[in-house]
Amino acid sequence: MAPGLSREDVAKVAALARLTLSDEELDTFTEQLSQVLEHAKDIAALDLEGVIATAHPFGLVNVVREDELCASLDRDEVLAMAPDAEEGRFAVPRIMGEAP
């Protein structure tokens, strides 16, 4: 396991997380995240072959209900809180490039 993160690692993670970092932030976060991962090395080094991973402490799985119609949130009330809406939908800037 790499004993620290490189600036390039952090830049890649920031891009995946949709965050823009300044050069200064990149330096700071590289140092701080490396420290935390250094602390987590105790876990990465353990031999846990055969141990089952836990996602829910009491093992509830696949909770289902009958597929019945029931009230949902009021559309106008929800859209009123959106940054932009039109014709009963959320509105966003363009997603695709211009047609060629």
Place this chain on the structure above:
Amino acid sequence: MSSATQIARDVRAGTTSALAQLDTSLAAIRAENDALNVFLHVDEEGADAAARRVDELVAAGEDPGALAGVPVALKDNLCQRGVPTTAGSKILAGWRPPYSATVIERLLAAGAVPVGKTNMDEFAMGSSTETSAYGPTRNPRNPERVPGGSSGGSAAAVASGMTPLSLGSDTGGSIRQPAALCGIVGVKPTYGLVSRYGLIAFASSLDQIGPFANSVEDAALLLEVISGHDPMDSTSLPEPAPSLLAHLEDGVAGKRVGVVRELVEGADDDVLASVDAARAALEDAGATIVELSIPECRLGLSAYYLIAPAEASSNLARYDGVRYGLRVDAEDVAAMNEATRTAGFGAEVKRRIMLGTYALSAGYYDAYYGQALKVRTQMIEAFRRAYLNADVLLGATAPSVAFAFGEKMANPLTMYLSDVFTIPTNLAGDPAISVPFGSGAGGLPVGVQLLGPGRSEAQLFAAARVLEVANGVA
């Protein structure tokens, strides 16, 4: 301010009114909120309407419920319909949720009066309220010190007498640690006992809503009202809520109390002295003391700081400028997403999102996140073994009394260590309670922590009550 128990009793009996109690609470908020920065929003109009409804029910000879007329403060990550809810973040500034959390519906159904939303670390990521986008809360016991966090505002609301009760959320200690630092009672219930519907998600497999109060009895009163199965939360436990008040005076005679080495090691001397005194008090009340070691607790911090950020990086992906909150315009949707998140999130939130993204990314998933989930299994099994030899466990809540502003902000790891004694319980899914016991440096309060197996709240509250009585509380 009277206890919540007393207020509810008097309002139900008609010897005081919900409106009069609300006035007392609002006056306390007006007097101190500018100095302490406890409330981000006070909902005077909504509180007034709720109080009037309670008084009308009493006048009509009906019972408004177990929390009749009791003012309650709500951590600002609890959605309340039409009331500004920010989770301490700029990215949700101005948002008014279109629905209310189940806990708020249950409060209203029990006659409680929600008075407003309290300050918190941004998205509950922090241990001091210093990561709030709206400035830190000050500790009512000493305004030069932090109140703890992330639910620091809710702890300060109760500790300052603004409201007799409040709700917080606890992912790694965010109720218990501020309760300890502010000198009040704070409870992290069994995972799934309280519905998370309407709680803004941080780390869904760890988050749990719980009460703050000035007494064990008041905390039990509030927890009884908010707990129990909710079909809107698929992780909610199926069984009915436990009865707590009926067992409050059960005591600890004949119980085995395990003092856990890993839940005190490294704590300051004043904190250790309080844990020793609590141990003696439980022994005096008839408990048998056993000394235990749970070495897995030492891995808790590392496992937590992989699991919680991993879940957070996924949960916080929803803040993309499309459906609610902030949008920073840009030429296309991807650039808009990125500009919005970059402007809307603070440094600690960005740090944890990146940590989680890294722990989940290709090539590192097995080494970090996968390993952490297995350590979680080992933690659960370790506690299960400990509970073969003890009914209740005792440790410290926080390693120190309330610290100074700025003291732990420069190095994230030192801040994370504030939660070293509280995190193991969240990983195990078990309940724990912090009870004020003694005082430490500068006369600041110290909290001790009692832990129990899942669904053992009744026994835990009875043990906490023993400590409270030993403290001289009637």
